[in-house]
Amino acid sequence: MADAATTAVIRRFNRAYTQRIGALEDSFLGVGLPLGTARLLFEVGAEPATAQALRSRLGLDSGYLSRLLRRLEEEGLAVVTPDPADRRRRLVDLTPEGRRRWRQLEDRSEARARQLVEPLSARQRERLAAALAEADLLVRAATVTFERVDPDSPVARDAVGRYFAEVGRRFGFDPAGEPEKDAVDLAPPRGEFFVAVSDGEPVACGGVRALGDGVGEVKRMWVHDGWRGAGLGSRLLRHLEDAARALGHRVARLDTNETLVEAIALYDRAGYQRTPRYGDNPFATHFFQKSLAAPG
Amino acid sequence: MADAATTAVIRRFNRAYTQRIGALEDSFLGVGLPLGTARLLFEVGAEPATAQALRSRLGLDSGYLSRLLRRLEEEGLAVVTPDPADRRRRLVDLTPEGRRRWRQLEDRSEARARQLVEPLSARQRERLAAALAEADLLVRAATVTFERVDPDSPVARDAVGRYFAEVGRRFGFDPAGEPEKDAVDLAPPRGEFFVAVSDGEPVACGGVRALGDGVGEVKRMWVHDGWRGAGLGSRLLRHLEDAARALGHRVARLDTNETLVEAIALYDRAGYQRTPRYGDNPFATHFFQKSLAAPG
DNA sequence: CATGTTCTCTGACTAAAGTCAGAGAACATG
DNA sequence: CATGTTCTCTGACTTTAGTCAGAGAACATG
Structure with a gap:
């Protein structure tokens, strides 16, 4: 039953890992934005895109996205402009202030990861990095479509x-x-x-x-x-x-x-x-x- | 900069992993219970406990927990009784029906893990299990208090x-x-x-x-x-x-x-x-x- | 240029998630 | 047994998250 053993390890890891690092989620809180909005900000910051692309990437309802974008605009974090190539479409990008907030999310995420490895020695960090890189490769290879x-x-x-x-x-x-x-x-x-x-x-x-x-x-x-x-x-x-x-x-x-x-x-x-x-x-x-x- | 390299790997892994397996979260949906209630059911199922213990484990407000428990009771999934040792306290346990639902959550979680490794060969599964076990050990060792x-x-x-x-x-x-x-x-x-x-x-x-x-x-x-x-x-x-x-x-x-x-x-x-x-x-x-x- | 399609927005919702301030029972202690 | 503490509940909220049915502008096509 190599299968059952594998899923047991995965699930054990899953519990420990999500508890400890709390996924990215936690680091999305505490910047004064609700989770959904922060997630959107993060996504736009990673790469400016059309509303449509964001919708498919984040799996959001079009009405919902529209409102989230409005909120980012009202807070002065993003600008939404018509796409010159197709004026039905809307292009979303961050303002300088939005970019500052995005960096803040990045920093918190980085700090969280650093805090995790802080108690580990250099050798153990290398081991952790190697193990996660290996798991990353296999998980990606198994799920890419x-x-x-x-x-x-x-x-x-x-x-x-x-x-x-x-x-x-x-x-x-x-x-x-x-x-x-x-x-x-x-x-x-x-x-x-x-x-x-x-x-x-x-x-x-x-x-x-x-x-x-x-x-x-x-x-x-x-x-x-x-x-x-x-x-x-x-x-x-x-x-x-x-x-x-x-x-x-x-x-x-x-x-x-x-x-x-x-x-x-x-x-x-x-x-x-x-x-x-x-x-x-x-x-x-x-x-x-x-x-x-x-x-x- | 072994440090920055390590956090980069962690964060890369984090993104891929939470996206793919969506933590446990996804498997908590689709059993006819809202996320918070399902999480509570899962926690009680893992080990019956006092309301207080559940509150600290899940980080919930006492009023909120009280209502969630009521909901589980109303649905016939849990029983809440006073602790004989201290009648201010309340003991929570699952009913047979609740245990059935809990097992359902377990099965979905198991299925999700299985689905992830399904495209992998036996050898690759072993590699994934080994990598995750190693990462698990290090993460736990770094975070246990x-x-x-x-x-x-x-x-x-x-x-x-x-x-x-x-x-x-x-x-x-x-x-x-x-x-x-x-x-x-x-x-x-x-x-x-x-x-x-x-x-x-x-x-x-x-x-x-x-x-x-x-x-x-x-x-x-x-x-x-x-x-x-x-x-x-x-x-x-x-x-x-x-x-x-x-x-x-x-x-x-x-x-x-x-x-x-x-x-x-x-x-x-x-x-x-x-x-x-x-x-x-x-x-x-x-x-x-x-x-x-x-x-x- | 009529017709269908794509894309975004608005209004009108619902359910979930979470907070806060007490109230009241049960316990612990001097 | 009076007093303070612990634990759970209730009521009254607010904010998020998410859905659904159109409306209207912009494009694509014959």
């Missing part, structure tokens, strides 16, 4: 750019002309492309294109190197297989280069079989395929 | 009993007659005794007694073996030195046995100097002392 995006969108270009940079470095892959092909092959109706974003940065991507005869090809599969070893690659591959299946493919195929040993190990683990060369990718040295018949 | 208690109280007896068991095992210490001496020497006005309790279990203890001539002796210093290596011993020792100073001592002294190598290392680190034998403890082989002149 794959969003379907246009392969020609900025976020997709960013992600694929990182992919090209890495394969360029590792086996001299030349991406000339590829983005243009991707824009067609990896977009509906012929294919799909997904990106996982965490804290505004792409951390993984991958797509599926049609090879014909019920065969879908997995392409541009990439995981940010700070995020490897946390199961994100397996999750991504499963997600792409599901997408291929939904597109009507019965077989998934992919090629890779011998230098990408982690990827090859991943495909082996996921049940892919070696298969003869297909296509004309001059950089590919290994070819895999897997039946999509049984889901999972 | 030392309470001054009567050395004759049950919790003190429990803690010292564990201490005796360990030193008995390690170098054959014989505690005959010691508890009776402690009851006088480690209680005001002659001395003081402290226990750290976590989740109802003593995890560390120690006391100070007067040797005369401005010398205080540190006694019964013990740390639960599951809690070692997290700085709890150093914190305890500092706490005892502060107590000795407050009792008017200018010098702290202590003896120990050569088999307790971790303790000896701790005393060395804390600035204690070897000193010739004092007193007539037949089990002591090493003697230490330290000036309490400069605080810290």
Whole structure:
């Protein structure tokens, strides 16, 4: 029952942790603003945004947000202006006074964290930081979601750019002309492309294109190197297989280069079989395929 | 700046973690009770208690708690009875139906934790559990507080009993007659005794007694073996030195046995100097002392 | 340019959360 | 047994948090 043991640890940790550090919540109080308003201030301070974006980030009702924004405006902490690009939308930013208050929230949060580690020695602090970083990576990797995006969108270009940079470095892959092909092959109706974003940065991507005869090809599969070893690659591959299946493919195929040993190990683990060369990718040295018949 | 790096990791983790698992909070919703009432139900379910204890545990206003309890009673989830030992007090316990609802909260919390680890492989789950256990230990060790208690109280007896068991095992210490001496020497006005309790279990203890001539002796210093290596011993020792100073001592002294190598290392680190034998403890082989002149 | 859609705001609510000042019963103490 | 203290309750509040149904302006599209 490794499972029950794990959840027990998580829950034990959860109780202790939320009690002690009281999440961020506590540090949001005591600056003269109610929690909801403080949270909004904090969010705007982290990055000015449209009302719409704030609503989705914080999960608020539009009427409610409208009132919270009004309150921030009345207190002289924020300014709300129409977006010149679309005058239905409203842009929210902090005033200098709002920024001062935001920094105050930051400071309290920082003080709280400092107070927690204060009784610990330098070595113990390092241990705590290492343990939390590890837990952070795993929790994020387990919860990040794959969003379907246009392969020609900025976020997709960013992600694929990182992919090209890495394969360029590792086996001299030349991406000339590829983005243009991707824009067609990896977009509906012929294919799909997904990106996982965490804290505004792409951390993984991958797509599926049609090879014909019920065969879908997995392409541009990439995981940010700070995020490897946390199961994100397996999750991504499963997600792409599901997408291929939904597109009507019965077989998934992919090629890779011998230098990408982690990827090859991943495909082996996921049940892919070696298969003869297909296509004309001059950089590919290994070819895999897997039946999509049984889901999972 | 190991410090800033540590707080940055903590805060990063904090954001991700509270967002994803949403603390326990989310799992408290959706059982047909408002958050505050659900939290109270959960607390009572964990351990039936007096209204007073619940108030201090949850930090509630007495009027507010009174109403919350009424609500639980009206819904048939709890029974509130006068404490026979002190009829001003009220005892709160759950009804069978309340216990059923409590279990429901437990299940949701469990399900949430399970859902979090679901995308992870067995190995990654183990890593997550290990990382959280490590963080848990350090956070608890950094935040547990030392309470001054009567050395004759049950919790003190429990803690010292564990201490005796360990030193008995390690170098054959014989505690005959010691508890009776402690009851006088480690209680005001002659001395003081402290226990750290976590989740109802003593995890560390120690006391100070007067040797005369401005010398205080540190006694019964013990740390639960599951809690070692997290700085709890150093914190305890500092706490005892502060107590000795407050009792008017200018010098702290202590003896120990050569088999307790971790303790000896701790005393060395804390600035204690070897000193010739004092007193007539037949089990002591090493003697230490330290000036309490400069605080810290 | 008519039509539907998107985005924000307003009014009118409800429920939850929390505070404060006593009142009254039960205990503790000299 | 008079007096002060502890503990819980009640009444009378205020503030937050959150929901819902439109209204109206701005955009998108055929």
